[in-house]
Amino acid sequence: MHTRRFIQGSDLILIAVLLLLAGLIFLAAARRPASTSAQLVQDSRVIMEISLGEDQTFSPSDFPEVTLEVKDGRIRFLSSDCPDQTCVRTGFISHPGEYAVCLPKRLMLRIPDSPSSDEPDAILK
Amino acid sequence: MSTRKLTRSALLFALSIALAYLEHLLPPLPFLPPGVKLGLSNIITMYALFFIGPAQAVLISLLKGGFVLITRGAIAGCLSLMGGLFSVLVMALLAKVRIPDKSAAEAKESAPLSYLFISICGAVCHNLGQLIGVYFLISHSFLAYVPVLLVSGVLMGSITGVMLRLLLPAIDWADRAVSDSKKQ
Numbered sequence: 027m028h029t030r031r032f033i034q035g036s037d038l039i040l041i042a043v044l045l046l047l048a049g050l051i052f053l054a055a056a057r058r059p060a061s062t063s064a065q066l067v068q069d070s071r072v073i074m075e076i077s078l079g080e081d082q083t084f085s086p087s088d089f090p091e092v093t094l095e096v097k098d099g100r101i102r103f104l105s106s107d108c109p110d111q112t113c114v115r116t117g118f119i120s121h122p123g124e125y126a127v128c129l130p131k132r133l134m135l136r137i138p139d140s141p142s143s144d145e146p147d148a149i150l151k
Numbered sequence: 152m153s154t155r156k157l158t159r160s161a162l163l164f165a166l167s168i169a170l171a172y173l174e175h176l177l178p179p180l181p182f183l184p185p186g187v188k189l190g191l192s193n194i195i196t197m198y199a200l201f202f203i204g205p206a207q208a209v210l211i212s213l214l215k216g217g218f219v220l221i222t223r224g225a226i227a228g229c230l231s232l233m234g235g236l237f238s239v240l241v242m243a244l245l246a247k248v249r250i251p252d253k254s255a256a257e258a259k260e261s262a263p264l265s266y267l268f269i270s271i272c273g274a275v276c277h278n279l280g281q282l283i284g285v286y287f288l289i290s291h292s293f294l295a296y297v298p299v300l301l302v303s304g305v306l307m308g309s310i311t312g313v314m315l316r317l318l319l320p321a322i323d324w325a326d327r328a329v330s331d332s333k334k335q
Binding site for chain 2: 030044045055116127
């Protein structure tokens with residue numbers, strides 16, 4: 027019967043596999059082009075479509091306590107009165123699949139998949 | 152449940168809440184993405200799992216989830232339970248796994264997985280459990296966030312694993328102080 031060690035060789039394999047997986051998923055996500063619009067969503071319901079084309083700072087009419095900022099084709103929560111401020115600390119988002127969430131308000135700012143995603147990724151012959 | 156078990160559970164639960172509070176007092180590190188936390192109270196869950204038993208570890212996670220539910224509301228409580236229970240179940244399974252031991256004299260000997268290995272898996276699974284919880288709450292896939300959770304799981308799991316190792320004498324001492332006083 028062996029006693030449990032604190033660290034051993036197999037740990038390095040685990041760490042390498044996890045970091046490699048993270049790198050692959052990151053590369054796959056980063057290869058998608060930046061989007062031109064964002065959605066404000068509450069409880070899976072799209073409240074508002076926001077164009078990322080022109081810089082602006084505004085508060086959605088349903089959420090006057092939240093301020094959003096669009097700048098250089100990216101968008102972020104500029105301020106919010108929620109306690110944890112996770113949405114604000116997320117910072118700018120611009121790629122499809124990225125999001126900033128305010129869980130206390132069940133509010134989410136997300137970048138939808140680009141319209142061109144209807145086209146096939148590849149055609150195998 | 153005997154008085155001794157009850158007292159021990161109460162002590163470990165109090166320790167895990169105290170560690171979670173301590174972590175809450177630390178300022179958020181600017182270079183860390185939002186939502187990434189140390190998970191210090193996982194030290195206590197791991198102690199319970201390795202030195203008392205899986206049932207005790209699951210109990211601590213349930214109590215902790217209940218505490219978050221009462222103090223921070225339903226959403227935070229559910230997420231705490233999702234992360235905590237998924238993490239503790241995976242760690243309990245991994246604690247039983249045995250791998251071939253290359254350093255052993257005989258080829259057939261096997262060794263348990265290391266504390267570090269299980270700690271990292273626990274941290275990653277805590278993150279994944281919460282991510283699945285978030286998915287159910289706002290039904291949007293979060294694949295883009297998975298790399299962040301994997302890397303932070305490796306980092307934070309290593310830190311809590313090392314801290315379990317360092318704090319082991321202190322937790323042992325507290326646990327034995329409770330247990331011994333009950334025997335007399």
